[in-house]
Amino acid sequence: MLGFYINILENLLRSGGKLAAPLWLAATGETFAERSGVINIGLEGMMLSGAFAGMAAGLFAGNPWLGLLAGIAAGIVLAALFGVLTVYFHADQIITGAGLNLLAAGLTGFLFRRIFGVTGAALTAPAFAPATVPFLSHIPLIGALFSQQPVLLYFAFCLLPIAAFILNRTPTGLAIRACGEHAAAADTAGVKVYRLRFFCVLFCGGMCGAAGAYLALAHAHTFVEGMTAGRGFIALAVVIFGRWQPVKIFFASLFFGIANALQFQFQALGSAIPYQFFLMLPYVLTLLVLVFAGAKIGAPAELARPYRRE
Amino acid sequence: MREKISLFMPALIAWFSAAAFAALLLWLSGYDVGLAFTALWRGAFGSAFALAETAVKTIPLLITGLAVAIAFRAGIWSIGAEGQFLMGALAAAALAPALAHWPAAIATLLLFLAGMLAGTLWGALAGVMKIRRHVPEVVATILLNFIALETVRYAVTGPLMEAAKQFPQTEALAPAVRLLRFFPPTRLHTGIFFALLLAAAGYLIFSRTVFGWHMQMVAANPVAARFAAIAVDRVRLWSLMLSGAVAGCGGVIELAGITYRLYQNFSPGYGYTAIAVALMAKLHPLALLGTAFLFGALENGAAAMQRQANVSAVIVYAIQGMVIIMVAVMGVLEMRKKQT
Numbered sequence: 001m002l003g004f005y006i007n008i009l010e011n012l013l014r015s016g017g018k019l020a021a022p023l024w025l026a027a028t029g030e031t032f033a034e035r036s037g038v039i040n041i042g043l044e045g046m047m048l049s050g051a052f053a054g055m056a057a058g059l060f061a062g063n064p065w066l067g068l069l070a071g072i073a074a075g076i077v078l079a080a081l082f083g084v085l086t087v088y089f090h091a092d093q094i095i096t097g098a099g100l101n102l103l104a105a106g107l108t109g110f111l112f113r114r115i116f117g118v119t120g121a122a123l124t125a126p127a128f129a130p131a132t133v134p135f136l137s138h139i140p141l142i143g144a145l146f147s148q149q150p151v152l153l154y155f156a157f158c159l160l161p162i163a164a165f166i167l168n169r170t171p172t173g174l175a176i177r178a179c180g181e182h183a184a185a186a187d188t189a190g191v192k193v194y195r196l197r198f199f200c201v202l203f204c205g206g207m208c209g210a211a212g213a214y215l216a217l218a219h220a221h222t223f224v225e226g227m228t229a230g231r232g233f234i235a236l237a238v239v240i241f242g243r244w245q246p247v248k249i250f251f252a253s254l255f256f257g258i259a260n261a262l263q264f265q266f267q268a269l270g271s272a273i274p275y276q277f278f279l280m281l282p283y284v285l286t287l288l289v290l291v292f293a294g295a296k297i298g299a300p301a302e303l304a305r306p307y308r309r310e
Numbered sequence: 311m312r313e314k315i316s317l318f319m320p321a322l323i324a325w326f327s328a329a330a331f332a333a334l335l336l337w338l339s340g341y342d343v344g345l346a347f348t349a350l351w352r353g354a355f356g357s358a359f360a361l362a363e364t365a366v367k368t369i370p371l372l373i374t375g376l377a378v379a380i381a382f383r384a385g386i387w388s389i390g391a392e393g394q395f396l397m398g399a400l401a402a403a404a405l406a407p408a409l410a411h412w413p414a415a416i417a418t419l420l421l422f423l424a425g426m427l428a429g430t431l432w433g434a435l436a437g438v439m440k441i442r443r444h445v446p447e448v449v450a451t452i453l454l455n456f457i458a459l460e461t462v463r464y465a466v467t468g469p470l471m472e473a474a475k476q477f478p479q480t481e482a483l484a485p486a487v488r489l490l491r492f493f494p495p496t497r498l499h500t501g502i503f504f505a506l507l508l509a510a511a512g513y514l515i516f517s518r519t520v521f522g523w524h525m526q527m528v529a530a531n532p533v534a535a536r537f538a539a540i541a542v543d544r545v546r547l548w549s550l551m552l553s554g555a556v557a558g559c560g561g562v563i564e565l566a567g568i569t570y571r572l573y574q575n576f577s578p579g580y581g582y583t584a585i586a587v588a589l590m591a592k593l594h595p596l597a598l599l600g601t602a603f604l605f606g607a608l609e610n611g612a613a614a615m616q617r618q619a620n621v622s623a624v625i626v627y628a629i630q631g632m633v634i635i636m637v638a639v640m641g642v643l644e645m646r647k648k649q650t
Contacts, residue, residue: 085639089639094387095589098585099637103631103632103634106629110624110625113622114339276463276468277464280460280461283457287445287454
């Protein structure tokens with residue numbers, strides 16, 4: 001009996017980790033943008049573009065790694081547009097981000113139908129091969145996270161210490177945080193606020209693109225219109241829940257990933273609850289977490305406030 | 311007079327750049343741009359029938375656009391019109407069978423009340439989360455949209471599914487509670503007068519009431535508003551609720567005027583298009599009439615473009631996105647002009 005439950009837990013961890021990776025990638029990108037003072041609600045659009053470009057390039061090149069690169073590039077292109085408008089021209093970050101989401105939804109849908117026809121359902125993109133990490137996979141329970149997972153997932157894991165180190169322990173990280181807390185003071189201290197914010201936005205775009213490519217190449221193995229299904233917004237919530245800190249955000253993504261996996265476990269167990277409720281679960285849970293965790297503590301002081309250099 | 315020009319020009323520039331962007335996109339992907347744009351134009355304005363159908367699309371866009379404008383006016387970035395629109399329609403569709411034997415006038419009134427109440431509640435949820443727990447309204451309203459969509463999907467495949475159990479849709483509304491289609495054979499219905507009334511009411515609220523003034527204060531500077539003894543949180547909550555009520559009303563009107571049934575894809579994203587509609591009108595209820603009509607024409611024309619030039623209608627979203635981004639850019643340029 002115990003073995004049965006451990007088996008279920010391992011399954012949850014395995015599929016939860018797999019589902020957490022795109023959230024973690026996008027949320028980490030957003031953390032850098034927000035810590036530098038820019039709120040990017042265009043995550044969803046950037047992820048969607050990454051998914052489309054990743055799938056298309058992966059399919060044509062026959063190689064998921066080239067797909068990943070294309071996905072990152074697509075995210076960066078959109079981020080560059082967003083960054084130029086919001087950082088250099090002080091355009092409203094919320095409005096521009098909302099526009100970007102619609103733009104990406106329309107563009108990817110249009111291009112998808114143009115290139116692959118209306119019934120692109122049979123497309124199968126080349127997938128990241130599942131791999132098992134030699135020693136870590138033998139750890140009881142936690143080992144499930146490291147066995148038979150897409151290779152890309154391990155790269156996402158490796159990013160955690162790097163992102164946390166850069167943000168918390170390097171001069172660049174300090175400058176980024178300073179830009180988000182008090183841009184004018186950072187500027188006085190010699191930080192190039194515009195440039196740094198712009199690079200943080202680009203980094204965010206690249207991470208979102210990678211997250212989208214992950215969805216297309218390591219999860220769905222195809223592209224479906226609107227396939228990000230609100231994950232960009234859940235990632236925004238993950239950043240808040242994780243209090244703008246990479247390590248906490250990692251565990252927050254894992255939490256959401258596992259909650260998402262729970263839905264498939266329940267469905268597989270053949271429960272009598274209508275499946276729409278499971279589809280709703282991630283959104284409801286995100287709202288509940290935000291409500292109970294509160295969303296103010298830890299936010300950068302000058303978030304979403306454009307900086308005008310005098 | 312200056313005021314009017316500054317309202318008109320940016321909208322014109324935003325539209326032209328979005329159209330140029332669409333033309334470029336079509337040209338690059340090998341379409342006949344002339345053919346596509348001609349089909350779009352004829353489909354939107356080419357005949358009395360086309361114009362009436364454009365007006366049909368204008369109605370939900372005008373109402374949801376007003377809903378967005380109400381929230382944005384108070385500085386609340388609500389993306390929730392879509393979900394409130396759906397919840398309004400859902401409430402009306404759920405209540406309708408119970409009112410089958412009631413007098414039509416009372417039944418209609420109750421349907422509208424139910425829809426507005428549902429929309430209000432959906433808006434209030436986001437509002438309470440915002441003012442009590444500081445949950446950003448952008449995130450809360452989007453998530454509520456997804457929840458509303460799944461609720462509708464559940465309802466039309468489960469408890470509210472038609473008796474024939476053939477399609478995932480509700481039973482059709484009784485003819486007595488449908489809105490009159492006064493310009494047959496087109497589907498133009500009396501909902502257009504409701505929409506115009508709502509826009510006029512919005513104008514009065516914004517320009518002639520204390521509440522409208524408070525909304526503006528809260529949006530411009532919440533800290534200053536607080537010092538001026540304005541209950542900032544209450545203004546935010548009320549504007550979200552009012553916004554929800556209006557969007558919910560829009561859902562009922564679409565249900566009672568056009569579809570008669572609720573189904574899975576009841577809204578083709580009106581609540582999202584509404585953001586572009588409201589922003590381009592600079593949140594002005596009377597300017598909304600113009601922008602809602604333009605976007606209605608775009609929606610209607612795009613369907614014709616898809617039929618005749620084989621250009622898929624999803625391109626409309628890209629155009630709307632461009633318009634929104636351009637409006638954000640124009641806003642900046644204007645601020646600069648004012649400063650110099």
